[in-house]
Amino acid sequence: MTTSLLPLWITLGYIAMALFIGLRARGGRVMDSLEEWGVAGRSMGPVTLYLLIAAGSISAYTFMGAPGWAYSKGVAVFYVVIYLSYLALVAWYCGPRVWAFGHRFGHVTQGAAIADRYQSPLLGGLAALVMSIGSLAYAVLQTIGSAYILSVMSGGRIPVWGGVVVILGVIAIYLYVSGQRAIGLTNAFQGILMLVVAWTVGLWAAHQATGDVGFAGVFERLATERPAFLTLPGGDGKMSFAFWTTSIIVSMLSFMPPVWSQWMSARSAETIRRSATWLPTYYIVVLPMVVVGFIGITALPHLGRADTVALEYALQHLPSWLVGLLGAGTLAAAMSSCEPFLHSVSMAYAKDIAQPLFRLSDATTARLARRLLVPVMALIVAPVAISEPSNLIMILLVGLGFATQVLPAFIGMFLWTRASRWGVLAGIVGGFSVTLTFTLIWPNPLGIHAGFWGLMINLPLFVVVSCLTPPVRDDVVERFFAISAPGFSKASSAMSSTTSATRSATTSSKPPSRR
């Protein structure tokens, strides 16, 4: 623990700045609709969107977990950079389509899009509910990370419960006031801060450790002394080629709800394409922090917890101001990932579950979504974060495993017209059961990611059951595929009956009522 108060002041300064930016983001707008509070009036430009998605995807994992992986496993950590880049390809393809669904059909949540495509509020609500498990686990993990940082930066003066209250309190205030606009602007600020902090800390630490400018000296030493860290399966022998490959596939196919909201917040489809195109460039932020983990292999050989390697190294070897900057950067990473999840869970509970269940008006639903922030934080996230459960990672893994199992719902939106609601449901239930079994009972059999095993059951079930059950109404499918595959839609309309073609043209030119 540090004894200087400088790191704490720098970290608190960052929190005050984030609060200021989050409150200013509202800019005098009235936040009484989900269009405004939920998706920022679909107004975000390419630079804000780029930083919003980039910072949202770089969690506390990059500043704590990734150096920890480098420290315990070695180059296996780079799988994260690869799947993040593939997520950009997914965003480039799917993002503009999701934006067009939202713009034309009025969706503001992922669950609303699923309910509309499959004409099943039950499926939309179910997807929203189960997605929220992974989202809440993720938010709790980021909150614990934030509270831990505050505790370290204050030299133990701020206890974990105090940190949880401060962080969630700040996020609650600016999220309630400015909604998605607060997430956009604070993520932009946090994104820039993380990039600057990561490279400053990485280069400084490398220079401190080797006397060189650059990272070559760090890896030259490892190549001589610990070459196992430069190859798979890594220093601990656990990252096989099978696990590397299936982890990347499973991670790139997880369509988490906040990402959906981020796509729908864009000004246009073109804005998403431009942001997605440049997104991979941001992931150079991971390299310097990973290097700190590699330095730790020789500098801190007896560390108890691998994910504290960057902070421990900073506390022992870097000047106070840089420790403070690292604290602010790590906190920025944690908060920028936590807030979109809290926001999307509140929206999903209000829009996808409460509204169809209690037949609420749009205005009441919007008010409810904002107000739900407080109970979600106070009754779920804060108590769980303060209790620091040992099995939270397990909950998170199961939650993320489920996120991948919703894949059939998206295949039916973007790629296959015949997908039916029963096919999607069968795929999700089958895939989730397998993922659950292969996470809790028999973890990752044959070194293959549990979520991948789930997909191997999920996708065949989805196809077979879809073919055996009635498809969704033609007009709905044509409405969606007029956006997903416009050329195909024309071709299919030409091939199908005149009635169907006429209906397609009518529905695609005239938006149905807002959902």
Next chain:
Amino acid sequence: MKHYVVRPRSTMGWILTLMFVALIALGLWPVIGWFNQPRLWLGLPWIAVWTYLIVLGCWLAMLIANRWLKVSSHDD
């Protein structure tokens, strides 16, 4: 209606699809195995260099795809 699986409808569309699929394959086994050597290039481990080449490839592929979309929308 006649149901279908969406696929590219032009040569350029196929090229872009194959480019995206190839990029994804480059990060997985067996390709990643070819770079699984305890050697350095430009001071970085081979897998790290390969990772950032994939990052570069993703960026370039999307730049090309955007350009093609712009050209094809002008053609329309």
